[in-house]
Amino acid sequence: MWEDKNWWEDDIECDFIEDSVKALWVEIQKLKEDGGREILLFDGEFHGKDGNEYLYSFNLEEEVYLMDDAPVKVRCNTITTEGVAISCQGFEILLALNDYLEHPLKKAILQTEPWKLLEALQDRLRGLPYEQNFSLVKSVVELARSCPMTDEFISQGQTKAIRKALRNPITFIWGPPGTGKTYTLAQIALESFQKGEKVLILSHANIAVDGAIEAIAKQIPEQMMHGLLEENQVFPIVRYGYSRSDFLRNHECFSSYKQALSRVPHIADRIKELEEMVKDTGKDFQTKSYRKELRELRRQVKEIEKNEIIPKTKVVGTTVSKAQIDPAIYEKSFDVVLLDEASMAYIPQSLYAAGLAGKRVVYIGDFKQLAPIAMADGTLVDTWLKRDIFEFTRVKQQVDGGSFPPQLAMLNEQRRMHPGISGFVTVNIYDRLLRDHDSVEDDRPWNQVLKLMDTGQMFSIAMKDRNQSRFNVLHAFLSTIIALQYSRDPAGSVGIVTPYSAQSRLINNILKDIFGNRKWPV
Numbered sequence: 001m002w003e004d005k006n007w008w009e010d011d012i013e014c015d016f017i018e019d020s021v022k023a024l025w026v027e028i029q030k031l032k033e034d035g036g037r038e039i040l041l042f043d044g045e046f047h048g049k050d051g052n053e054y055l056y057s058f059n060l061e062e063e064v065y066l067m068d069d070a071p072v073k074v075r076c077n078t079i080t081t082e083g084v085a086i087s088c089q090g091f092e093i094l095l096a097l098n099d100y101l102e103h104p105l106k107k108a109i110l111q112t113e114p115w116k117l118l119e120a121l122q123d124r125l126r127g128l129p130y131e132q133n134f135s136l137v138k139s140v141v142e143l144a145r146s147c148p149m150t151d152e153f154i155s156q157g158q159t160k161a162i163r164k165a166l167r168n169p170i171t172f173i174w175g176p177p178g179t180g181k182t183y184t185l186a187q188i189a190l191e192s193f194q195k196g197e198k199v200l201i202l203s204h205a206n207i208a209v210d211g212a213i214e215a216i217a218k219q220i221p222e223q224m225m226h227g228l229l230e231e232n233q234v235f236p237i238v239r240y241g242y243s244r245s246d247f248l249r250n251h252e253c254f255s256s257y258k259q260a261l262s263r264v265p266h267i268a269d270r271i272k273e274l275e276e277m278v279k280d281t282g283k284d285f286q287t288k289s290y291r292k293e294l295r296e297l298r299r300q301v302k303e304i305e306k307n308e309i310i311p312k313t314k315v316v317g318t319t320v321s322k323a324q325i326d327p328a329i330y331e332k333s334f335d336v337v338l339l340d341e342a343s344m345a346y347i348p349q350s351l352y353a354a355g356l357a358g359k360r361v362v363y364i365g366d367f368k369q370l371a372p373i374a375m376a377d378g379t380l381v382d383t384w385l386k387r388d389i390f391e392f393t394r395v396k397q398q399v400d401g402g403s404f405p406p407q408l409a410m411l412n413e414q415r416r417m418h419p420g421i422s423g424f425v426t427v428n429i430y431d432r433l434l435r436d437h438d439s440v441e442d443d444r445p446w447n448q449v450l451k452l453m454d455t456g457q458m459f460s461i462a463m464k465d466r467n468q469s470r471f472n473v474l475h476a477f478l479s480t481i482i483a484l485q486y487s488r489d490p491a492g493s494v495g496i497v498t499p500y501s502a503q504s505r506l507i508n509n510i511l512k513d514i515f516g517n518r519k520w521p522v
Helices: 015-035 115-130 135-147 156-165 183-193 208-221 222-231 248-252 258-262 265-281 287-312 321-326 346-357 380-383 393-399 419-428 473-486 502-517
Strands: 038-052 054-058 070-078 079-089 090-099 107-112 170-174 197-205 238-239 315-318 334-340 357-365 407-409 462-464 470-472
Touching: 015 115, 015 170, 015 346, 015 380, 015 393, 015 462, 038 070, 038 090, 038 170, 054 079, 054 107, 070 090, 079 462, 090 265, 115 135, 115 321, 115 346, 135 170, 135 346, 135 357, 156 170, 156 183, 156 357, 156 407, 170 321, 170 393, 183 208, 183 334, 183 357, 197 208, 208 248, 208 287, 208 315, 248 502, 258 265, 315 321, 315 393, 321 346, 334 346, 346 357, 470 473, 470 502, 473 502
Parallel strands: 170 357, 170 407, 197 315, 197 334, 238 315, 334 357
Antiparallel strands: 038 054, 038 107, 054 090, 070 079, 070 107, 079 090, 462 470
16 A cells, blocks of 8 residues: 555655655565575685674675674574675675684574664664754755755856765765766765764775775874874764774774774783684684673674763764664764765655754765665555655755756866776766866877677677576676786776676686685775
């Protein structure tokens, strides 16, 4: 019955919350149908330790979709432990686990309940009308319901984008590839912080959060860094949650966990001692008592992190998933919320982000790229979970029609692509609004930097795997051969991109057969 109702037909103030919750319910039921089972992991690899977590990667028997920071449980040999999924792409998963796993890591079982994150989001949405920041959420929704004035020309450039974000309650920043989204976000966060405001940086992916905090760190002058260390009991700018960045993981200031650990050196020493004991004793009966003590000590450090570090910080970077499930975030008040990669977030997540902001919310992303991913079908899911905040508020539709809302700023100078490549992109995707920065000027003609290979007249060896993901054997070998030829150039690096996970897996297996345990040049 929910599928037949259009959210805009109801004049009730909170109808958008009701329909968001219902759309999430449909997705939750689909995930429970598909995901309430054990998933086989194999060929595990230990990548070291980060704070109180052990990092492992595994290959997956089947393609699985999990949000970053989704809670998981893993059973390997005699150990069952909990943790989170750091990233899950195609047939590979990276995990941060609470316990050290015994070798060998040939096979393990993954248990996950991805719907738990969405159930937490439902709870957060239901609580929005009772929050003091609800008026900002309603203002975002009003943009979708009204027909706002538009401008003939779009605000362009980093300076104008930053100015809008520092002044307006709602700002949309459209950032095509290579236009400096992360730098712009860092500038907004840093200037807001210097004005005495509390800032929350959110993103769909751990790697994007890392990039934002690293960018802020690079923009802090040495003198300012010394001042922050001297004037604050807690360093005010932190990465909260798992970081894939070596710089952030090992930094005594920017890691909230490291700050918490430094407050209890006797616990830090005992944790290090117990970790060595667990590795040395292996399956010894004494290991159970070591693990039990380790868990208790880590819990104490986590409590310090949540209760003493995070409440005193001024700029916090974490994932949307963690913000949904962790009271250290959703019970805290922020002045400014910056949602990076907003085009990948569900509309309910974007509205929830606004609910955490007391003064301003900034949505940063590229609505010309991938939309959010949902497993279920139907009107509610299509409306609320398969569109992004840019489409919901009609920003995308207005831009496509040649008009520009005043809340929008575009980062229009790209500093990554050769002009011969960006020319194709700006004409076919960005309506000639994207231009090249002087730093990418190059005299080489386009046909020396952009190569097109037509295999239409060649024999096709295209198939689907059991998950209906496509792979083409001929294309896999051609791509690998070409990439290896270009990899001989010491001046650059080479990557292979494919839209199909089965094709990616095939290419990875080809490279593994060629190079084995040696470092791949591709």
